[in-house]
Amino acid sequence: MYRDLEHRLAQHIREFLRSSYGVDLEKIVIEQPRVELGEYAMPLAFELAKKLRKAPRKIAEEIVSDIGSIDGFAKLEVAGAGYINARVDRTALAVALAKNDKPAVESSSGKVLVEHSSINPNKAAHIGHLRNAILGDTFVRLLQFAGRTVDVQNYIDNTGVQVADVVVGFLHLDKKSRAQIEELAGKPRFDYYCWDLYAKVSQWYEQSAENKKVRLQTLHEIEEGRNETAAVAELISTAVLRRHLETMDRLDIEYDFLPRESEILHLHFWDAAFEKLKEAGVLSFETEGKNKGCWVMRRAGTSGVARAPSPAGNEAETGAISSTVDQDPERVSEEDQKVIVRSNGTVGYVGKDIAFHMWKFGLLGRDFGYRKFYSYPNGHQCWISAEHGEPEHPHFGDVERTYNVIDARQSEAQNAVIEALRGLGHGEYADKLTHFSYEMVALTPRCAAELGYELSEDDKGRAYIEVSGRRGFGVKADDLLDALIAAAKQEVNSRHPELAESERQKISEQIAIGALRYFMLKYTKPSVIAFDFKDALSFEGETGPYAQYAVVRASNIFRKGGLDPNAFCRDVASNVSAEELTKFLGDNDLWELWLSASKTAYIIDQCIATTEPAYLAKHVFQLAQLFNTFYHRYPILSEADESRKRFLLATAAVVRRELTRALGVMGIQVPPVM
Known part of the structure; x- marks a missing residue:
């Protein structure tokens, strides 16, 4: 109601200025004064003073005198040196509020895609992932409140280096067979086992250069697919992904579709995108320097566009990349180059993300297969990408706008995707891709100590303690939820011993989840959050x-x-x-x-x-x-x-x-x- 009155006031003022002064103001600045001065305040007379060559107060007096009545408003008043204060009809607004009137809202008919969470499926979700998921889920709810149709997607990087590291742990450190891994994956909280193993692998890599070579070989086999290593990666990543969905379900966070990187590779999304990028001259092939043999694009924010004709041949089908390329005279300097395809022929994260975003906007000419993956207790069905899917499925992709909830450290990669879309001639879609960035979550020293971590004297004096998955230092999402619920339960038990145990448990969960979600949302996105149990649960x-x-x-x-x-x-x-x-x-x-x-x-x-x-x-x-x-x-x-x-x-x-x-x-x- 307040919003609609503001829109009505702005439109009325705009039309009056056009008819009375021949002035078009695209934006009418409206402020919120103290309640005793009115509900809206407009400094527009100061903006008009130079154009109309009159004193601001004189202009304000003319507007108030001549504008006439505005539906929903009691009166306009001149204040100070030229402000115009607007007072609403209090009774009319209160009656509408009492009736719960909902004025019609103009909303775009296009579908909006919100991609959030996107947790690497290699270990348990942690507190930082919770900030991403809570921000993303809340933004979905905001859009739905505003009448938008929203697709909720959770991108799964199941062929990346983090998954490869856990595969290395199982096969080379634990020496487990696929059957043994499958047995482990069926046990509760398999993701916790992977958490510890991931930290061990990171330490193992530091022991020798030969160990690090195992990672590269494993990664190559996973990307190639259709081999034993890839099968183990599929088994692990799918089991961990299912645990992630269970964790997020505790917070009432749901997804519609889980697009996986493996299908982007195996369904040749990248091959199709690669051809289009070369044809448009977005990519150039390097024949010298540190990036020799790589396909690169110009980094976002640097001037010019890298353009080079594609080499002849059918490398999209064979995977081979020719080095016979006629270079454009305007060559991209090394410091301005972003490598998209490595010299060994493997495509980097940004390249796959460009292909994925072309699919999002319906620009690729290819689609995923779809199969059912996870059913929520309320009956909602979550789908996952597949090479060969079910014949009947919802339609995903072809969206009007997309929001990517990804932390601030990924700004360069997100900007590269946006610039690639521009280079392809799709500036209108580049403008509709929003990087919904946010900062990290850390722990207060008190919270870290409560969770059992040993802190040095220096750590105890810090404002916050950073977490690190590779070091195994951090708070698993489920552990955090369990601890919050237990703390809330103590309070509920003491206040309401007369209630049944099941009722006290449900109330404790509602309080704990409310505390966590509010804590993650009350800070603006650029703020680093230092999480603290006591602060979050305070009444x-x-x-x-x-x-x-x-x-x-x-x-x-x-x-x-x-x-x-x-x-x-x-x-x-x-x-x-x-x-x-x-x-x-x-x-x-x-x-x-x-x-x-x-x-x-x-x-x-x-x-x-x-x-x-x-x-x-x-x-x-x-x-x-x-x-x-x-x-x-x-x-x-x-x-x-x-x-x-x-x-x-x-x-x-x-x-x-x-x-x-x-x-x-x-x-x-x-x-x-x-």
């Missing part, structure tokens, strides 16, 4: 439990008054009249609470436009704060004035509904008690 301050508790408090008001909170909140408008709203909303403190509750859609639009879910977390916290102040200031159930009591109950109801809704978009459930 005070900017935490998930604090926001959940505000909703529980609101529900308790209704229960103590003999009312069903869900029924009352579904039909707030029938429990309070427009006259009562007008009578009591003159109080700015009460009005601020209603106004804040009306901003959910406005904040969600802001989150989508900036790819920053932290704005919604901040909104939830501020609304919970305002409600808690209201809760302590107004003893609703003992209010003698029945009219005022109805209004106060309606206030609690709309805040409860909007907090529950906003928390739901963050993937946070509200328990019945806390």
